[in-house]
Amino acid sequence: MHELSVAHAIVTTVVEALPAEPPRVNEVRVRIGALSGVVPDALQFAYEVAADSTPLADAVLMIERVPVTVHCSSCERDTTLEGTTGFACSQCGQPTADIIAGKELEVTQIVLDEPVVTGGRV
Numbered sequence: 001m002h003e004l005s006v007a008h009a010i011v012t013t014v015v016e017a018l019p020a021e022p023p024r025v026n027e028v029r030v031r032i033g034a035l036s037g038v039v040p041d042a043l044q045f046a047y048e049v050a051a052d053s054t055p056l057a058d059a060v061l062m063i064e065r066v067p068v069t070v071h072c073s074s075c076e077r078d079t080t081l082e083g084t085t086g087f088a089c090s091q092c093g094q095p096t097a098d099i100i101a102g103k104e105l106e107v108t109q110i111v112l113d114e115p116v117v118t119g120g121r122v
């Protein structure tokens, strides 16, 4: 299962980025391009498995799906494609392989809990 190794990589990346005494992690945000080869629903499931017993066990994975965007050299426009096939300019129909977005597979943000205030009244 490809998504499980991707999920493990995400968890490892985030855990390594955390300070030694990490506050609670609320949310991990990732960008997944339509051409990344990762199925978002499968990644969501795999993440819960990968995050278990780590500092991210209670953190929610927020997946931002990035559609394919191609650049057309004929009319110099960038167009976003509906799917992941038929790489052609939606303006002039010219085939193009100049992909400028859609391959993303990256952690964009780690949302931590507010610092814990101790010593106050409960």
Ligand SMILES: [Zn+2]
Pocket: 072, 073, 074, 075, 076, 077, 089, 090, 091, 092, 093, 094
């Ligand atoms: Zn065009």
